[in-house]
Amino acid sequence: MPTYDLSTGGLRGLNEALHAVSGATPNEGWTVLNPMGSHAIAVGLDAPVQVTVKGPTGYYCGGMNKLATVHVEGSVGPGVAENMMSGTVIVDGDASQYAGATGHGGLLNIKGNASSRCGISMKGIDIVVHGNIGHMSAFMAQAGNLVVCGDAGEALGESLYEARLFVRGSVKSLGADCVEKEVRPEHLDLLADLLDRAGAKAKPEEFRRFGSARTLYNFDIDNAY
Amino acid sequence: MSDQENQIPRTVPIQSATFSSPVNAEIRRAAATGIYDIRGGGAKRKVPHFDDLLFLGASVSRYPLEGYRERCDTSVTLGTRYAKTPIELDIPITIAGMSFGALSAQAKEALGRGASAAGTSTTTGDGGMTPEERRHSTKLVYQYLPSRYGMNPDDLRKADAIEVVVGQGAKPGGGGMLLGQKISDRVAEMRTLPKGIDQRSACRHPDWTGPDDLEIKILELREITGWRVPIYIKVGATRPYYDTALAGKAGADVVVLDGMQGGTAATQDVFIEHVGLPTLACIRPAVRALQDLGLHREVQLVVSGGIRSGADVAKALALGADAVSIGTAAMIALGDNDPKWEAEYRKLGTTAGAYDDWHEGQDPAGITTQDPMLAARLDPVEGGRRLRNYLKVMTLEAQTIARACGHNHLHNLEPEDLCALTMESAAMAQVPLAGTDWYPGKPGGGY
Numbered sequence: 001m002p003t004y005d006l007s008t009g010g011l012r013g014l015n016e017a018l019h020a021v022s023g024a025t026p027n028e029g030w031t032v033l034n035p036m037g038s039h040a041i042a043v044g045l046d047a048p049v050q051v052t053v054k055g056p057t058g059y060y061c062g063g064m065n066k067l068a069t070v071h072v073e074g075s076v077g078p079g080v081a082e083n084m085m086s087g088t089v090i091v092d093g094d095a096s097q098y099a100g101a102t103g104h105g106g107l108l109n110i111k112g113n114a115s116s117r118c119g120i121s122m123k124g125i126d127i128v129v130h131g132n133i134g135h136m137s138a139f140m141a142q143a144g145n146l147v148v149c150g151d152a153g154e155a156l157g158e159s160l161y162e163a164r165l166f167v168r169g170s171v172k173s174l175g176a177d178c179v180e181k182e183v184r185p186e187h188l189d190l191l192a193d194l195l196d197r198a199g200a201k202a203k204p205e206e207f208r209r210f211g212s213a214r215t216l217y218n219f220d221i222d223n224a225y
Numbered sequence: 226m227s228d229q230e231n232q233i234p235r236t237v238p239i240q241s242a243t244f245s246s247p248v249n250a251e252i253r254r255a256a257a258t259g260i261y262d263i264r265g266g267g268a269k270r271k272v273p274h275f276d277d278l279l280f281l282g283a284s285v286s287r288y289p290l291e292g293y294r295e296r297c298d299t300s301v302t303l304g305t306r307y308a309k310t311p312i313e314l315d316i317p318i319t320i321a322g323m324s325f326g327a328l329s330a331q332a333k334e335a336l337g338r339g340a341s342a343a344g345t346s347t348t349t350g351d352g353g354m355t356p357e358e359r360r361h362s363t364k365l366v367y368q369y370l371p372s373r374y375g376m377n378p379d380d381l382r383k384a385d386a387i388e389v390v391v392g393q394g395a396k397p398g399g400g401g402m403l404l405g406q407k408i409s410d411r412v413a414e415m416r417t418l419p420k421g422i423d424q425r426s427a428c429r430h431p432d433w434t435g436p437d438d439l440e441i442k443i444l445e446l447r448e449i450t451g452w453r454v455p456i457y458i459k460v461g462a463t464r465p466y467y468d469t470a471l472a473g474k475a476g477a478d479v480v481v482l483d484g485m486q487g488g489t490a491a492t493q494d495v496f497i498e499h500v501g502l503p504t505l506a507c508i509r510p511a512v513r514a515l516q517d518l519g520l521h522r523e524v525q526l527v528v529s530g531g532i533r534s535g536a537d538v539a540k541a542l543a544l545g546a547d548a549v550s551i552g553t554a555a556m557i558a559l560g561d562n563d564p565k566w567e568a569e570y571r572k573l574g575t576t577a578g579a580y581d582d583w584h585e586g587q588d589p590a591g592i593t594t595q596d597p598m599l600a601a602r603l604d605p606v607e608g609g610r611r612l613r614n615y616l617k618v619m620t621l622e623a624q625t626i627a628r629a630c631g632h633n634h635l636h637n638l639e640p641e642d643l644c645a646l647t648m649e650s651a652a653m654a655q656v657p658l659a660g661t662d663w664y665p666g667k668p669g670g671g672y
Contacts, residue, residue: 040444040448059445082432102373102376
């Protein structure tokens with residue numbers, strides 16, 4: 001199992017080594033030591049490699065991930081797993097703002113809390129937050145699922161498109177065009193699968209669902225000409 | 226009524242300068258619809274521009290180069306600061322970002338063909354990279370926009386440069402629009418949006434705010450692409466000194482500065498006409514910012530917004546730009562607003578040269594549309610040929626001027642080659658008013 005010490009090897013060397021891993025390479029797990037809040041750790045990965053980061057990271061850890069599993073044994077800075085396409089990013093601690101921003105696919109599993117704008121502009125990613133999320137989360141979220149086992153802050157789902165939001169605890173307020181919707185059997189199945197994959201102990205029946213009222217989809221014109 | 230009463234002089238009808246016919250028409254339109262006017266293009270109001278500058282040409286103190294014989298180079302390299310593979314262009318005129326969605330696939334292909342034939346780059350837009358434009362563009366700049374529609378690492382790695390779009394001249398501080406008429410199945414899929422919605426893009430990036438974050442975002446993009454390609458930062462011209470300085474400080478290879486004459490596919494008319502700076506006003510402050518940081522020519526400056534001719538190219542370069550970018554002019558070269566479609570423009574309530582309802586998707590020229598029948602009117606091969614010819618003419622014009630000023634490379638043009646026709650343009654371009662050695666604000670130059 002390769003081990004890479006960021007305090008001596010430098011960021012470029014790490015990402016270069018991880019980018020050199022291809023689908024044909026034996027699936028070795030990589031361990032990254034001494035991240036010490038460095039930015040852009042394990043970004044742009046494009047192979048089913050396992051990366052374990054031993055400590056806290058800075059901005060954009062796991063950014064634009066494809067296929068890889070990145071496990072951070074600590075907390076992460078802003079924009080973890082931003083624009084992720086596939087694969088899995090696991091955060092044992094808390095996540096700063098913009099977690100999973102614009103993500104297209106894959107699973108972002110945050111075992112602590114997530115700060116503001118979690119899931120902003122998400123485009124198909126699944127995000128499970130075991131704790132709480134901050135204000136303006138799922139702002140302009142287009143597709144995918146955001147599951148919050150704790151509470152949600154102000155303006156959840158502001159200007160929401162077609163993403164599905166599930167919250168087990170309280171919601172401080174809803175953003176414009178975000179409304180509570182019925183939880184149907186297919187949503188319970190979806191929740192059961194996501195909670196199982198994320199290792200969360202909550203039950204699907206405990207969640208409420210929120211989605212777009214779709215009133216902002218088109219301009220309100222009095223007399224179209 | 227007597228004949229005498231009939232002969233009393235009457236006050237002639239006088240139209241208000243404040244409440245002019247167009248103003249009144251807009252008030253009536255707003256009252257009828259309850260929505261602001263949306264249109265494409267850039268500012269239509271008259272602002273100080275390159276037309277207000279003249280070249281001085283050679284004289285006793287300078288000698289010219291032979292017009293058809295002596296060499297006058299036009300090449301430019303963008304991204305020399307950090308990128309392993311900078312972009313090398315034969316001409317300093319690039320094609321600005323325009324999206325598939327705003328333009329038809331045929332129009333994007335034509336832009337790629339024309340730019341490639343002329344030895345320059347073209348640019349994606351809000352909505353991602355299409356295989357057609359990648360295939361037909363030898364050098365393709367991939368825009369990284371606030372919406373991140375269609376953004377994916379595979380296309381990022383295919384790009385020859387990345388342009389982080391902070392803003393554009395037509396709407397600095399605003400996001401893009403693409404109205405429901407143009408959200409076809411393919412456009413909707415690329416943007417992960419429901420078909421037929423009036424799509425309003427985000428106005429700021431979702432995962433960074435401010436220049437310190439931008440520096441980290443640039444680091445991430447460089448790490449993903451192995452530090453191979455240049456990173457551009459595009460800003461709408463509002464505070465050119467500070468925006469350029471902050472982009473340089475954040476680690477940009479290239480700063481793209483877009484003035485208010487720069488076009489958009491669709492936004493509010495009030496935004497286009499009332500927010501931003503004329504292109505002419507933003508070049509010198511941006512150059513000064515780079516000079517103050519010791520980065521002029523190390524960080525290249527690309528200027529856009531109302532570039533129409535080789536004279537405009539030469540003037541922008543003389544003021545300190547490294548290259549220019551064209552959008553509206555490239556569309557006109559393809560056939561946009563061509564009088565041959567006049568009958569159809571009339572049916573749309575407009576006329577050739579004034580058509581700007583690009584957001585409605587009914588473009589008779591088949592450029593700003595997703596309607597398959599209309600889009601088929603543009604032959605990408607012929608469009609590419611026309612664009613190549615236009616770029617060639619612009620380059621020849623710029624060379625003509627440079628040789629007349631005694632320069633063997635377009636980049637040797639300098640402010641001393643210019644004078645201004647008006648006080649305003651003299652102040653903005655910081656070149657002397659014609660016939661004087663003075664411009665407003667000149668250090669030690671009086672009031």
